[in-house]
Amino acid sequence: MTGMGIISAIGNTVAENRTSLVEGKCGITPLEMFPSKFWGKIPVGEIKISTEALKEKLNVQEHGITRTTLLALHAIEEALADSQLTNTQLSSFDTALIGASTVGGMCLTDEMYRDSQKDTPGSEYLSSYDYGAVNMYLQKRYSMKGAVNTIHTACSSSANAIMYGARLIRSGRARRAIVGGVDSLAKFTINGFNSLRILSPEVCTPFDEDRKGLNLGEGAAFLVLEKESDVTGKKIHATLTGYCNANDAFHASSLSEEGEGPYRVMKDALSNAKLDAAEIDFINAHGTATENNDQVESVAMLRLFEKVPAFASTKSYTGHTLGAAGAVEALYSILNLTGQELFPGLHFKKPIPRLGLEPVQAHKKTPLTHIMSNSFGFGGNCSSLIFSKA
Amino acid sequence: MFYIHQTSCISPQQTFRDIDINTLHEPVEKKLFAIEPSYEGIPAGVLRRMGKSVRMGVGATMPIFQNYPKADGIIIGSASSGKDDCIKFLNQIIDYDEGMLTPMNFVQSTPNALAAQIGLLTNNHGYNITHLHLGLSFEFAMIDADMMLHENPSHSYLLGAVDDISTHNYYFEDKGGWYKKEVISNKVLYESISPGSIAGEAATVFLVNKTQTASLAKVLAVDSLHSEDEMVLKEKLQDFLKKNLPAGEKIDLLLTGENGDHRLMKYYSTCESQLRDVTIARFKHMSGEYPTATAMGLWLCCEILKKQNIPQHMIKKDASISNYKNMLMYNNFKGMQHSFVLLSN
Numbered sequence: 201m202t203g204m205g206i207i208s209a210i211g212n213t214v215a216e217n218r219t220s221l222v223e224g225k226c227g228i229t230p231l232e233m234f235p236s237k238f239w240g241k242i243p244v245g246e247i248k249i250s251t252e253a254l255k256e257k258l259n260v261q262e263h264g265i266t267r268t269t270l271l272a273l274h275a276i277e278e279a280l281a282d283s284q285l286t287n288t289q290l291s292s293f294d295t296a297l298i299g300a301s302t303v304g305g306m307c308l309t310d311e312m313y314r315d316s317q318k319d320t321p322g323s324e325y326l327s328s329y330d331y332g333a334v335n336m337y338l339q340k341r342y343s344m345k346g347a348v349n350t351i352h353t354a355c356s357s358s359a360n361a362i363m364y365g366a367r368l369i370r371s372g373r374a375r376r377a378i379v380g381g382v383d384s385l386a387k388f389t390i391n392g393f394n395s396l397r398i399l400s401p402e403v404c405t406p407f408d409e410d411r412k413g414l415n416l417g418e419g420a421a422f423l424v425l426e427k428e429s430d431v432t433g434k435k436i437h438a439t440l441t442g443y444c445n446a447n448d449a450f451h452a453s454s455l456s457e458e459g460e461g462p463y464r465v466m467k468d469a470l471s472n473a474k475l476d477a478a479e480i481d482f483i484n485a486h487g488t489a490t491e492n493n494d495q496v497e498s499v500a501m502l503r504l505f506e507k508v509p510a511f512a513s514t515k516s517y518t519g520h521t522l523g524a525a526g527a528v529e530a531l532y533s534i535l536n537l538t539g540q541e542l543f544p545g546l547h548f549k550k551p552i553p554r555l556g557l558e559p560v561q562a563h564k565k566t567p568l569t570h571i572m573s574n575s576f577g578f579g580g581n582c583s584s585l586i587f588s589k590a
Numbered sequence: 591m592f593y594i595h596q597t598s599c600i601s602p603q604q605t606f607r608d609i610d611i612n613t614l615h616e617p618v619e620k621k622l623f624a625i626e627p628s629y630e631g632i633p634a635g636v637l638r639r640m641g642k643s644v645r646m647g648v649g650a651t652m653p654i655f656q657n658y659p660k661a662d663g664i665i666i667g668s669a670s671s672g673k674d675d676c677i678k679f680l681n682q683i684i685d686y687d688e689g690m691l692t693p694m695n696f697v698q699s700t701p702n703a704l705a706a707q708i709g710l711l712t713n714n715h716g717y718n719i720t721h722l723h724l725g726l727s728f729e730f731a732m733i734d735a736d737m738m739l740h741e742n743p744s745h746s747y748l749l750g751a752v753d754d755i756s757t758h759n760y761y762f763e764d765k766g767g768w769y770k771k772e773v774i775s776n777k778v779l780y781e782s783i784s785p786g787s788i789a790g791e792a793a794t795v796f797l798v799n800k801t802q803t804a805s806l807a808k809v810l811a812v813d814s815l816h817s818e819d820e821m822v823l824k825e826k827l828q829d830f831l832k833k834n835l836p837a838g839e840k841i842d843l844l845l846t847g848e849n850g851d852h853r854l855m856k857y858y859s860t861c862e863s864q865l866r867d868v869t870i871a872r873f874k875h876m877s878g879e880y881p882t883a884t885a886m887g888l889w890l891c892c893e894i895l896k897k898q899n900i901p902q903h904m905i906k907k908d909a910s911i912s913n914y915k916n917m918l919m920y921n922n923f924k925g926m927q928h929s930f931v932l933l934s935n
Binding site for chain 1: 664669676679680681682683684687688689691692693696697698699700701703705706707710715716717718719720721722723724726727730733736737740741758761762814815816817826829
């Protein structure tokens with residue numbers, strides 16, 4: 201992993217994100233960036249830069265570019281600069297771009313509604329609603345000729361984008377892969393999660409007994425993965441050593457009581473990395489702060505680990521960034537490794553009864569070698585990644 | 591490289607039961623709708639709640655699942671699955687002014703719903719993924735299956751694709767200029783010199799693994815390209831064949847995704863000019879245009895390999911080949927995305 205870039209509610213760069221994590225600074229505030237009935241009411245992890253300002257900052261002049269695409273571009277520019285990939289490398293047949301987004305151009309909820317009606321003229325956004333539109337723009341911007349793909353496994357999408365990129369490299373189909381995910385806040389998802397009654401009216405409290413649901417967030421994070429033999433002399437942030445994707449096969453929008461999917465992915469990611477459970481130093485949990493997720497994830501951790509390692513959910517800083525969450529949290533896991541430090545989980549008060557698990561609650565410098573990052577999604581789509589110290 | 595063992599396809603043609611691909615079914619108002627079966631074996635209550643793409647996808651999976659209940663994972667390509675529910679939920683948001691909405695459309699709007707539903711109905715805890723990169727969604731699913739089988743040579747996977755014509759989705763594509771303005775029969779689709787094609791839909795599912803014995807076809811290689819430049823296409827295609835076509839072998843059949851859109855002809859001509867003494871056939875008059883149409887193309891390749899017979903209405907150029915062995919499928923999506931699939935018996 202030779203490059204990383206991120207934009208989220210707690211910072212526009214990797215460095216800003218790290219500072220917020222060290223200081224325990226939460227980015228969740230009442231919705232204010234777009235008009236909605238929920239304006240000023242529900243807490244969200246917003247990036248306080250307008251879409252117009254993003255366009256200007258990134259020098260984007262094309263028509264039909266959505267906020268989702270701009271956030272992705274913002275993060276990817278930082279990742280590319282960090283890994284120092286040349287333009288020739290970027291546009292070669294063996295450089296892949298694997299991204300994920302579950303909102304795509306649907307952030308333009310009202311425009312999409314108008315364009316879906318029979319007798320309206322098409323807007324400039326007609327081809328932007330597609331989930332793949334973000335990567336189509338990036339492909340064109342960087343003249344990429346290698347594999348460019350978009351993956352959807354709901355809230356674990358970008359964890360699978362990271363895996364797919366790594367597997368393209370392992371199989372010899374690519375020498376380097378830019379991998380990650382993006383989602384922006386949208387009326388579509390706010391209303392969707394509200395209809396499921398899993399939006400918290402307050403700032404979310406992962407793994408707390410009295411948790412009231414999740415907060416939505418927006419963000420983008422991208423990582424540059426390169427073949428081990430190509431990176432001699434380059435700065436290496438971390439190594440992706442293990443991964444697994446499995447299905448809970450229980451329900452469309454909730455996890456099984458015994459956490460079969462979460463248990464399997466953590467267990468098989470360990471065997472993929474050839475590690476024992478006891479070697480995991482920290483888990484960046486999925487930890488959405490819904491009743492169902494935190495209960496089930498805890499049960500699965502207790503099933504797998506004789507002694508549950510230190511863990512926390514960074515969704516208490518950023519909200520749930522959906523299709524970006526896997527990549528955002530992979531990047532935070534890498535920051536754990538590069539800084540040899542743990543960041544506190546926020547807003548936790550009391551452990552869930554009978555489970556008794558307490559997330560990390562203070563910033564702490566400590567030796568760390570292997571970190572696990574969990575992502576679970578609708579449709580039972582579970583994934584787990586393991587990053588190791590370079 | 592992997593082998594195809596079972597195939598199942600619900601499409602606008604007679605591909606599901608009593609297969610007959612010689613008779614061509616025609617579109618209704620520029621739309622080639624799938625001929626849906628009665629879906630025996632799926633509980634009625636479950637069936638009623640499914641959107642069309644999930645219903646067709648599950649329906650196409652069932653015959654394979656019945657023969658092979660223990661697949662190790664589910665790999666789906668779909669660019670538009672769930673769009674219909676997505677727009678329905680959007681309508682709820684607008685109509686009820688962000689009030690108390692029912693979550694069913696929202697839950698079903700996620701494009702991973704088909705892979706998830708198959709996992710749920712077949713109690714499959716294995717690898718489960720959905721690729722949705724426009725006209726390369728199925729190709730990246732194929733590459734995924736290829737990599738999974740390389741990593742786990744004893745495994746078998748359900749590899750599938752689905753896309754459906756929904757009312758609203760049709761408007762997006764129509765306004766974007768991807769369907770013809772004039773009403774046209776699929777019998778004369780390729781004579782057309784106007785932009786756009788006709789809409790189509792299908793669900794196609796394959797059982798794939800590394801076992802050669804009793805296989806229907808061998809997928810030698812799959813690759814993709816994003817470019818609007820024919821010269822880049824030419825370079826990529828030459829490189830693809832050099833790398834993947836075994837020495838001494840030649841392509842017998844080129845199956846292309848030509849779709850009656852005159853703007854894309856330069857890409858198909860570029861591809862055709864790279865191959866000599868080859869029969870050229872087309873399939874979009876059977877499938878219609880949709881992002882994962884190549885899955886039906888692959889299904890047709892398996893049929894042709896098995897029966898060694900190509901329906902007359904598919905043939906563009908007949909090279910009088912007595913035995914079809916090596917096939918190349920080339921597809922272009924909206925002038926931006928190219929795909930190459932090389933297969934053999």
